[in-house]
Amino acid sequence: MIVAAGESLIDLVPDGAGPLSPLVPRRGGGPYNTAVALGRLGAEAAFCSRVSTDAFGETLLDGLRAAGVATGLVQRGPEPTTLAVAAVAADGSAGYSFYAEGTADRLFELPERLPDAVRAVAFGTCSLVLEPGAGAYDALLRREAGRGVLTLLDPNVRPGLISDGDAHRRRFLERLPHVSLLKLSEEDARWLGGSPGEWLARGPSAVVLTRGARGLTVFTDGPAVSVPAVPVPVADTIGAGDTVNAALLHGLGSRSPAALDAGEWTELLSFAARAAAVTCSRPGAEPPYAAELVTSDTVLPLHGVPALVCAPGGPPLAGRRAALDLVGDALGRGAELVVVPVERLGGDFFRPGGGPAGEVVPLFAEHGLRLAVVGEVPSRVTSGSWPHCPGVGDGRDAPVRFADSIPALMAGLAARPGP
Numbered sequence: 001m002i003v004a005a006g007e008s009l010i011d012l013v014p015d016g017a018g019p020l021s022p023l024v025p026r027r028g029g030g031p032y033n034t035a036v037a038l039g040r041l042g043a044e045a046a047f048c049s050r051v052s053t054d055a056f057g058e059t060l061l062d063g064l065r066a067a068g069v070a071t072g073l074v075q076r077g078p079e080p081t082t083l084a085v086a087a088v089a090a091d092g093s094a095g096y097s098f099y100a101e102g103t104a105d106r107l108f109e110l111p112e113r114l115p116d117a118v119r120a121v122a123f124g125t126c127s128l129v130l131e132p133g134a135g136a137y138d139a140l141l142r143r144e145a146g147r148g149v150l151t152l153l154d155p156n157v158r159p160g161l162i163s164d165g166d167a168h169r170r171r172f173l174e175r176l177p178h179v180s181l182l183k184l185s186e187e188d189a190r191w192l193g194g195s196p197g198e199w200l201a202r203g204p205s206a207v208v209l210t211r212g213a214r215g216l217t218v219f220t221d222g223p224a225v226s227v228p229a230v231p232v233p234v235a236d237t238i239g240a241g242d243t244v245n246a247a248l249l250h251g252l253g254s255r256s257p258a259a260l261d262a263g264e265w266t267e268l269l270s271f272a273a274r275a276a277a278v279t280c281s282r283p284g285a286e287p288p289y290a291a292e293l294v295t296s297d298t299v300l301p302l303h304g305v306p307a308l309v310c311a312p313g314g315p316p317l318a319g320r321r322a323a324l325d326l327v328g329d330a331l332g333r334g335a336e337l338v339v340v341p342v343e344r345l346g347g348d349f350f351r352p353g354g355g356p357a358g359e360v361v362p363l364f365a366e367h368g369l370r371l372a373v374v375g376e377v378p379s380r381v382t383s384g385s386w387p388h389c390p391g392v393g394d395g396r397d398a399p400v401r402f403a404d405s406i407p408a409l410m411a412g413l414a415a416r417p418g419p
Contacts, residue, residue, distance in 0.1 A: 001117045002038055002249050003073065005048040005140060006031025006127035007105040008060045009082035011096075011238065013284050025056075026238075026284035027063045028084060029105070030125030030156045033239040037246030037287035039067030041275070042300065046070040048111065048121075048140075050133070052104035056081035066414065073111060079104040082126070088236045093212075098161055100130055108133035110140055118144070120249050124154035124242075128175075129161045129168065138175065145178035150256065153179040153204075154245050157188045169193060176202035181257045183208040183245055196224075205258035208248065208269070210241055210276075216269045225262050227269040230277035239285025240276040246287065247272035291339065292406045299333045303413040307372075308335040312343045323360040327367050338364060339409065342375025350378050365399040372401050372409055 011028035014021045027036075031049065038045035047064050051057045051074050060081070064071050083099040100106060105127065114121070121144050127137050145151045155172055162168045169192055176182065182204040184192070189209060196207040196219035207219045215228040251268045252260075260268065271293070278288035290300050291309045300309050308330040310317075317323060317340055330338050349357050364371040403409035 001044045001046055003046045003048050003114060003118050003121045004031040004035035005121055005123050005137060006125055007082060008032035008049055008051055009084050010056050012083060012085045014088055027060055028285050030154060030242050031127060033242035033285040034122050034245045035069045036063060036067045037243045038250060039069040040287055040289045041246055041250045042290040043250045046073050048073040050075040050077055050104050050108040052081040053078050054081055077104040077107055086238060093237050096158060106130035106133045108136050110136040114144060118149055120150040122152040122245050122249060125156040126158060126161060141175060142178050150180045151178060152181045152183060152245060152249060154183050155188050155192060156241060157191045173202060176204060179204045181206050185210045185241060210244055216273055218265050218269060225265040227266060227273055230273050232277045232281040234280045235283045237280055239287060240279045243276045243279040243287040244272045247275040289406050289410055299335050302410060305337050305413060306335050307337040307339050308333060309339045310341060310344055312341045314344055316346050317344050317360060318346055318356050320359050323363045327363055327369060330369055337370045337372060339372045339374060342373060342377060361400060370399055372403060374403050374406060374409055376404060377402055
């Protein structure tokens with residue numbers, strides 16, 4: 001199990017340009033976003049924090065549960081939820097103003113020892129600043145590191161919350177002997193001062209530096225390793241660094257950062273870059289699901305349904321032979337659902353006169369498999385008027401279903417639980 005420890009809050013994100021544009025509430029907070037990203041990536045994850053009993057607090061817990069994140073370590077309190085008003089720049093970067101006085105998350109208290117199944121704990125952001133909770137999180141960091149749990153620290157500096165910059169910098173350095181993996185942005189690094197070499201000398205096995213559009217770099221006791229960013233149209237960068245935290249911890253598995261060689265770091269950083277790119281491509285902190293990051297056909301549990309998720313770059317589903325191969329692969333791997341991106345179908349798949357779909361689609365139902373097509377398809381198909389598609393519907397158990405994205409497919413699967 002991986003635990004994300006720290007604040008949850010509501011981001012108020014501008015819906016348009018100008019200082020008086022409407023503000024849209026979205027679930028947020030660095031550790032909260034990390035927990036949600038871990039759950040969506042398929043990790044066994046838990047959130048450790050103090051959450052308000054107000055309406056915002058309830059929806060924050062709903063977001064955790066929807067991502068499959070355990071909430072048994074969450075403390076509750078009647079104080080209001082912290083609010084963060086985001087200002088998004090032209091390049092998608094975000095600055096924040098916080099309303100955190102007397103809010104629930106800053107009253108976090110040190111919990112009893114975490115479960116033995118916990119293998120990693122992530123810390124960061126406002127929870128490292130706001131007392132008295134910051135002291136409790138420091139105690140948790142030291143205690144868990146002392147019993148051999150991997151710890152990740154993301155300073156995620158918010159200068160507007162820090163009254164004494166020098167004291168905060170000293171406190172950052174005091175935490176490093178208890179940190180296994182330090183992840184920070186170039187902006188954080190400039191504010192904190194120092195260098196990766198100096199930070200490594202104080203305790204961490206690795207320092208991962210995020211460099212925005214220029215990618216990610218890891219510093220260890222060997223040569224630095226860098227990977228490029230994945231280019232995407234950027235809606236905003238809210239939650240991108242939190243997604244990197246989750247991708248690093250999930251991708252590490254049971255390995256120590258000290259055990260990875262250059263090739264393994266390249267693979268891990270590339271995974272984190274792909275995950276962060278998906279988050280940047282949509283507004284607010286909306287990290288990706290594991291199914292959005294597959295690079296080869298992979299079986300994943302989608303809300304309890306074992307699904308063979310096909311990668312966009314695989315062989316086209318262009319005829320009976322290809323369909324039978326895919327059916328055989330799905331059955332052999334225990335899948336009940338096959339998720340095919342529209343890129344794998346070809347332009348004439350849904351040709352009005354029949355096309356390959358008339359031959360391919362019925363094979364899945366004949367073998368007891370459900371089929372989901374993800375992406376933009378002709379409206380005559382999704383409306384159910386296309387004659388070659390038996391049992392088209394939007395229910396969880398429909399033999400054939402359509403969704404414009406993996407998140408939309410996941411939402412549909414969650415909406416109607418199976419028997």
